[in-house]
Amino acid sequence: MNLRLFFxxxxxxxxxxxxxxxFTENELFRFITSSLAIIFLAAWLGKATESVAHYAGDRVGGFLNATFGNAAELIIAFFLVKEGLFDMVKASITGAIIGNMLLVLGLSVxxxxxxxxxxxxNGQLAGHNASLMMLGIVALFIPAVFMQGLPPLEIERLSIVIAVLLILSYLxxxxxxxxxxxxxxxxIETHDSEASWSKGVSVLMLALSTFFVAVVSEWLVHSVHHVSEAFGWSELFxxxxxxxxxGNAAEHSAALLLAMKGRIGAAVEIAVGSSLQIALxxxxxxxxxxxxxxxxMDIVFTAYELAAIGVATFITISITRDGATNWFEGVLLLVVYIILGTAFFFA
Known part of the structure; x- marks a missing residue:
């Protein structure tokens, strides 16, 4: 598509x-227009990420996309924390983790x-990603088991200790x-792709697109509550x-574009790397x-959320551990995602 028409x-x-x-009070109209804007902004962010990856390599490019893409999740969650909606915060964290590992990676593969x-x-990268994913499972599973029945102050202290250790591990x-x-x-391979912009302009485009994704995501989070009530959706779903x-729209766009150009390493780095960044x-x-x-806010997740993250982690490790993918493995990831989505809808 012509860049002028695209912008x-x-x-x-x-x-x-x-x-x-x-200027309007129609929540459904707000929801639809915000969602449409995020789709186009995500495509912009994906194009900017691909251009940055051309100069920095798939690993750094994937890391940048995971970081900038997660800005939307972080900002949305920030507003939810500010409102004291901790259950929805944890549900959105769960959804972001499994969405990246199952939906984004599944569609890319x-x-x-x-x-x-x-x-x-790179198979070594797949192995290290698997270890980090297991760390995330352990860090979320332990509080759910050991914090049962503890006084609120001790739960808060243990949550702080685990939070600091996870951040340190990620750094x-x-x-x-x-x-x-x-x-x-x-x-393991080099790719001869063309960048859409120069190095400096690519970084600027990445920053601008991320900023607008975050802004529109904040608009959308206000309308999604009214829409969910209108359709009878549960808070967990x-x-x-x-x-x-x-929130994952940015990762969807960038990972799919890269995977369809034969750059599955960057797509895996975006999808799995984003899940790791959210968890850790x-x-x-x-x-x-x-x-x-x-x-x-404590770091105690529900049994439903832990089960979903655990299932997503194990199927992702099983599929990526050999450093090779094919279309059928993508189908398997998507099937698991649909099963979990259906279960959450009726939970």
Whole structure:
């Protein structure tokens, strides 16, 4: 698509969403226009990420997309924490984790696999990702077991300790993967893709698109509650799937574009890397932020949420551990996601 036409559509959708948010009272219209704007903004972010990855490599490009893409989830969750809606915050965290591992990765593997018979990526990276995913499961499972019956103050203290340890682990992983062992985790293939913009403009585009995704996501979170009540959706389903899918729009766009161009390594880095960032950095950061707001949030998740994250983690590890993917493995991931979505809808 011509860039001028593309940005015309982006601008028009953004103006329409802004008009609906500030000058109308129709919540359904606000929801539809905000969702449409996020779709176009996510495509913009995906194009910017692909351009940055051209200069920085798939690993750094994927990390940047996961970080910038998760800004929407973090901002949405921030407003939910501010309102004291902790159950919905945890449900949205759960949905973001399983959405990235099952929906984003599943669609990327499926569509990329339909074009390429088999796509490969660094097997050592897959192994380390598996270990980090297991750390996330352990860190969420332990509080749910050991905090039962504890006084609120002790639950708060244990949540803080776990949050700090998870953030520290994630920062050390960045040092390990980006610096000390970068060569071992580098891409196994080089790709001859063209960047849409220069290096400086690509970074600027990534920052601008992320900013607007975050703004429109904040608009949408206000209308989604009214829409969910109108359709009779539960808070668990709204948090785990509706808000999570909206927040993951950026990752969807970027990962699919890269996978369909044969760059499955970058797509895996976006999908799995984003889930890891949410579990090991975003979730514990929200726990610490809640303390500053005077509304302490613990890190205890429900049995439904833990089961969903555990299932998503194990199927993702099973499929990615060999460093190769095909379209049928994408189908398996999507089937699991649909099963979980159906279960959450009726829960």
């Amino acid at each position: 015309t559509l982006v601008g028009a959708s953004l103006l329409l969403a802004g008009y609906a948010h500030y 499926l569509l990329g696999g339909l074009k390429y018979k088999e796509q490969t990526f 050390l992983w960045l040092v390990f993967s980006m610096f000390t062992h970068r060569d071992f985790l580098s891409d 709204v948090g785990a799937f509706v808000i999570a899918i909206i 950095f975003v979730a514990p950061t929200l726990v610490l932020i809640s303390l500053l707001m005077g509304r302490p």
